[in-house]
Every structure is written in structure tokens, then in C-alpha cells.
Amino acid sequence: MTQEPILTARGLVKRYGRVTALNSCDFDLYPGEILAVIGDNGAGKSTLIKAISGAVVPDEGIIELDGKQVLFKSPIEAREAGIETVYQNLALSPALSIADNMFLGREIRKPGFLGDWLRMLDRPAMEKRARDKLTELGLMTIQNISQAVETLSGGQRQGVAVARAAAFGSKMVIMDEPTAALGVKESRRVLELILDVKKRGLPIVLISHNMPHVFEVADRIHIHRLGRRLCVIDPKQYTMSDAVAFMTGAKLPPEAALAA
């Protein structure tokens, strides 16, 4: 790669009591790519992702965003830096409307007296932007933007969460198991959504256990094993069974991939 990575992490360490979840782990994300992160259960994928999205503060190591060192103490700080995360549980409030959910924590207020003094929300503006974003991502099968999220199907909820991340992420989007709970048809929609987001130039980190999905959309695959990056492979040069073999330690990765 000749391009500069948008986000790099070097030597991340995170211990929980006697358990070492991250053992001097490295990570690189390049502009405009989809980087899949795979690994066995307990390999430390989630901790790595949490360290990048601000949900966990690493004990050691440095993270650089656009060449500048950053230290996120909360997901809010990571969000302000342009890193959006779609959590596995989606982090949506079921009783609130789609528009309210998309703008939760960053509401738009009405201009002038109503907004400054009465703190009134600008619902029309929020609903318009929410509708635009959903339309852009081909999600307008949702008829009513002010309907409660709990009345949506699983795929539609995922769509709302992805749309929220895509609408506000300026640097990168992290997606944690976006297809885990979905049916065949809905998984397909979400994969298309991921590629749509990529087309907009946002790099994506995709955490998934679903090998066919990973090999289909990823540009590079980061294989995580025993708390660190084992290797990074190109999905075009390796098969799914190779990846599984590396991930479980059944086979050693080639030297070239180790250096990547």
C-alpha cells in the first residue's frame, strides 16, 4: 500500500485482571477500504474494536487517527473525531421514532428564539435529513419516519443503525456483526448497504463470523489470534478454509502476510 493509513494502532495492550485480552496488538485501516476482522471467540476482536471506538481505554499502546495521536476515553469522544460504530445490539431506543433515534445525542434545534431560549427541537429538519439519508441508502420501504423503531423489522432496524452511522461518520464506520441476527434477504440488503457506504468513500471495519460475507465484501482481512494481529490476507489469494486454518492455529500463515 502506498497510501497513508487513516487509522493505525501500535502495541495495544488491555488486561482484565489476569486475562490479557490484547497482547501488543497492531491495526491499520486504509482510506476507502473494507477491512474485515475475524478471529475465534475470545481472540480479543471485541476488545480491539472497543479500544478503537472508545468503549475501552487500552492499558498501553498508541492509536493514531490521520497521523495524530488520539486517546478516546468514551465512545462520545471517538464519535466526535468521526468514528461511528454500529453495535451488535444496534443501540437504538425502541420507543423513540426513527428520526429521534438517528439524531439521539446530537439533536438539531430550531434557529432563533425557539431554539436558543425554548430549546425546541427542529423536528421537520431532523425528519427531512433522516428521510434523505434513508432514501440515499435505498431504505425508503419505511413509510413513516416518525414511527417507533420497535415497530420495524430486524433488517429495517439494522438499516436505521447503519444509516445513522453513515450520516454522521466522517472518518470511518465500525460494524459489529451486522448480519448476525438477519435472514438471507435482509443480510443481502445489509451487505449492499455496506458497499454503498464504501462507495461514499468511508472506510469500514467489519467484524463478522460469517466467512462468505467477509470474503464477498472485504478488501483485506485482519486475522486476530490470541490477542494480537496474526496476519492480514487478501481474500482473493486465499480461500475461506485457509482463513479458518490461520484463525484457529491449524496452519501457519505465510511470511509475506505476516509482514503486511
Add this chain to the structure above:
Amino acid sequence: MSQVQEFEKALANSETSVAAFDEHGTSLVKRIQHFLHSTPAAVPLIVLVLSIAVFGVTIGGRFFSSYTLTLILQQIAIVGILGAAQTLVILTAGIDLSIGVIMVISAVIMGNCAVTYGLPTLLAVVIGLAAGGACGLLNGLLVAYMKLPPFIVTLGTWNIVMATNFIYSANETIRDADVDVQAPLLHLFGLNFKVGTAVLTFGVIAMVVLVLFLWYVLNHTAWGRHVYAVGDDPEAAKLSGIQTKKVLISVYTLAGLIAAFAAWVSIGRNGSISPSAAVTDYNLQAITATVIGGISLFGGRGSILGTLFGAMIVGVVSMGLNMLGADPQWKVLLTGVLIIGAVAIDQWIRKVSV
């Protein structure tokens, strides 16, 4: 378009129309359920109208007089205001058992400052409001930072505040006449004016204005949406970037502040200031109004307008039974039935999405 995998090719022939459900298939009951789901204040409003109608028919014109109906409003003003405070807390999936005694201690502090210490009345009111807010803040800090269950925290502060109230006041009542002479401003919310035969006190006006104000705040400001989100799913709210601790602290503090405001209104209604009012179950009455008003005890659902209707339902029922000359215990019994009915309906409405 991503390349389609083998097993997904079958999707090409699948039906493409989206969610075209047969409208005739949805029964009337389902449609009612959906309507109630989107309009949480509708149930208490319907019950209120029904109970007014029932008592109106059985008692006749005497009940329908504007005098009687406004008298009910005067009787529920205090519980309505406390219910508004309770609503905020219950929307965050909490509960505030200390709200009644916070009101009483705030009233005692206002009275003592104005009458016994001879401070300017306005200053006494501000000190009383601050005391109520401080009690609420204590609740909020314990719930948000110590992460103790709200039920336990407020059960503790209920006892602490009640005891403090009796120790501080030595259980001495401040007489109506003394308040009138030295601090007439404390009786402000007891003042009334007549519109025809209707008698409205400033306390009633204050309750309605407060509820409307809180309705606006809860539905049309970011803070209000955050209150709902925190009660709905605190983990999701946190990940969405809401500072859940700050929201909780502000909610409990505001509840304490509103309880202290209810204290001012209660001085107007009762005339005298009695520390022994701390044994009255104001907190339970406020919870009753809130629950009958359709605020879900599991948080995140309900409209504060429902609380106002809930308080009115209790007021109408007790007034109606009084006028019928029934044993007062029937009112207690009916309140119990209403509470269980309200929670059962809440559970049913929640199933709409499942």
C-alpha cells in the same frame, strides 16, 4: 451491487412488494391496540370521561356543576404536581418514594424561614426550593454514581428526610394566622377567583401550567427525548452518546425541586404548616396518579398528560363516592382496581410490537 452467492439466487424470484398487508385482516382490537400504543394518554382520558359520565348519571346535576368539578381540581392540585415530578422519575425506569416527605420538609423550611426566623418571604421560598432540589440531587447522585436501585435509594432518603423533618421542626406546627400575618406570600397558591360558579385557585392553575410545560420539555427538547431514551434502554442511550448519569441526576434534582414547589402550593391549600403531614402517603398517591395515568413503571413510555388525567380520575372517584355517601373504603378499593387495571393495560399495549 455485490455479487450474489449461489444460495441467494433464489431471492431474484421472491416477492418484491414491501409489507403490503391486508388492512381488512387487522381486527378492530388490533387497531385499538395500535392507537393506544401511539397515544399513551388516551386510556386515562377515556377512563376519566367514563367515570365523570357514570357519576354524572347516578348523582345528577349536582355533580355536573362547575363548582363541584373545580372543587375536584382544587383537591388534586398537590397530588397532581407531585405526580408530575414522579412521572419524570418513572420515565427513567426509576421510582421516587421520598417525594412526599421532600415536599413536607420543604414546606417546614419555608415556614420556619419566613415566620420563625423572619426572613423575607421570597428568600424563604428560594431556600425551601433549594432544600427540595438538594434532596433530589442526593437521590440522583446515589442512583447515577453509586448505581444503587432507585427503590432502595429513595426508601432510604424517605426515612432520612422524614426523621430530619421531625428532629428539625420538633414537630411544631406553624399556625395559619401566623403565616397570614408574617408571610402572606406563602398563601399565594391558596388564593382563588371565580368564573361564574367555578372556583379556581392559583394552585390549580400552577398544576396545569406545570404539566403543560413539562409536556413541552419532554416532547420537544433534546433533554426530554434523552429522559425517554434512558428509561427505554440505558445501554443503548449511553452508546448513542447520551450522558445517562447527567440525565438521571437532572431528573431526580428536578423532581425534588418540583416537590418543593408542591410544598408552596400545599401551604396555600392547608393554611398552616404541619411537620406531621410527613406521615401522609403523598408519595403513594403520586405514584398512583402516575400509574393510572399510563406511565409505564418499566420506563420510557407514557405521556405526562396521562398523569394529570390519572390524578383527576382519583379525584373524580373520591368526590363521586363521597357525594353518594359511600363508605370511604370503597374509594381505596376502587383505586386499587384502577392501578391493577392500568398496569394490565400497559402490558397489553406493549405487546403491540412483539
